Ligand SMILES: *[C@@H]1O[C@H](CO)[C@@H](O)[C@H](O)[C@H]1NC(C)=O
């Protein structure tokens with residue numbers, strides 16, 4: 001007979017099956033908190049369906065493709081019509097690399113050509129390329145949200161450190177709950193377009209709309225892909241209410257190709273920058289360093305160099321905080337602390353009408369008690385190690401049971 005296991009084994013199997021479904025069910029992939037509690041990077045990066053975003057995808061250009069205004073998008077068309085009169089038409093669209101025919105006086109303030117950040121068009125404000133406060137690093141990361149960013153965001157949370165995240169619209173569309181975590185953790189969100197496409201308006205507009213749809217806030221800052229911006233694109237961004245955020249120092253962390261740029265190049269770039277800061281060159285005006293939330297390497301380097309950056313700068317703050325930009329989004333119900341508030345320990349003041357959260361910047365904090373996933377409420381604040389041990393023990397038990405069952409089966413089939 002096949003099912004002639006001792007009763008105890010059957011009961012044990014049943015209990016394990018139940019336990020399995022309970023633990024599986026506690027991986028919540030429908031909420032920001034649930035997604036933020038996942039510790040396995042592979043699981044974090046497994047696609048999920050978030051209906052509020054996926055249902056709206058038909059009203060967006062194809063993700064990861066160059067954007068243009070969709071024919072029936074009356075809101076986008078109306079916006080373009082309302083701003084187009086202010087967009088210069090005598091500035092040519094750029095191609096890379098800068099052609100030798102481009103005038104050396106850089107009439108278009110083309111950053112790619114000469115790192116220009118002060119527009120030639122007087123109607124445009126200068127780009128932000130450094131944190132204005134003394135000995136201050138405008139701390140931020142490009143190209144997120146990365147699906148497996150929980151370890152990195154957990155680290156920032158443990159340091160009570162906020163940063164500016166420049167999110168790519170298509171990444172936000174793919175991983176909306178990861179994008180929501182940035183806001184929930186008190187970071188600042190800016191937009192970053194994928195390519196300097198023909199249609200910069202559409203790229204910027206749809207990036208802003210995607211962040212608004214997924215996260216609930218509309219950014220008022222952006223960073224151009226590869227820094228490729230000129231006065232025509234600045235004019236479009238400015239008309240959309242976007243402040244252009246550049247940098248003066250680059251780790252090249254996203255450019256590792258194993259040949260001209262290696263892991264060691266990135267380490268050297270970090271070290272050079274830290275040495276410059278240590279020499280006092282940012283004593284009067286701070287800095288912005290280009291770093292990425294692109295992959296495990298870029299995030300690991302960020303974690304590895306954090307203590308040294310903290311050492312050589314008096315303050316590491318989101319760029320918006322270094323600008324006293326207390327209203328970082330179009331929606332007015334969310335604010336950032338002023339620089340003075342941030343450095344005196346108030347790293348978060350939003351949403352409105354709540355008591356400011358004052359935390360010592362040196363004391364690591366536990367995850368927020370408002371975390372409501374089943375996992376967190378059944379096991380209070382498990383550390384990564386605890387979860388790994390639990391999971392390992394549980395799966396080993398499952399595996400052992402499998403082999404015991406298999407041997408019973410084989411016995412039943414071939415011996416009995
Ligand atoms: C920069 O500031 C630090 C700390 O206040 C000081 O020790 C150092 O001498 C300053 N360096 C320069 C070049 O001003």
Ligand SMILES: *[C@@H]1O[C@H](CO)[C@@H](O)[C@H](O)[C@H]1NC(C)=O
Pocket residue numbers: 045145146147148171294295296297
């Ligand atoms: C995120 O980082 C992981 C680990 O480096 C990488 O495999 C993955 O492709 C990245 N995904 C996104 C969406 O950035």
Ligand SMILES: *[C@@H]1O[C@H](CO)[C@@H](O)[C@H](O)[C@H]1NC(C)=O
Pocket residue numbers: 041148149151152296299300303
């Ligand atoms: C990098 O990957 C390793 C292995 O998956 C993981 O333990 C670590 O937390 C990751 N680091 C970051 C900063 O994501």
Ligand SMILES: *[C@@H]1O[C@H](CO)[C@@H](O)[C@H](O)[C@H]1NC(C)=O
Pocket residue numbers: 132133322323324338339340
């Ligand atoms: C931010 O505000 C403080 C005082 O509230 C001021 O000293 C500082 O200059 C301001 N910084 C900027 C960049 O506006």
Ligand SMILES: *[C@@H]1O[C@H](CO)[C@@H](O)[C@H](O)[C@H]1NC(C)=O
Pocket residue numbers: 326327332333334335352
């Ligand atoms: C939220 O606070 C900001 C800055 O303090 C203020 O400008 C805004 O009007 C407030 N919004 C609401 C809805 O109260």
Ligand SMILES: *[C@@H]1O[C@H](CO)[C@@H](O)[C@H](O)[C@H]1NC(C)=O
Pocket residue numbers: 216331333334351
């Ligand atoms: C702010 O208001 C928007 C609607 O304008 C809403 O969707 C969002 O949840 C609010 N956010 C906070 C933090 O109150």
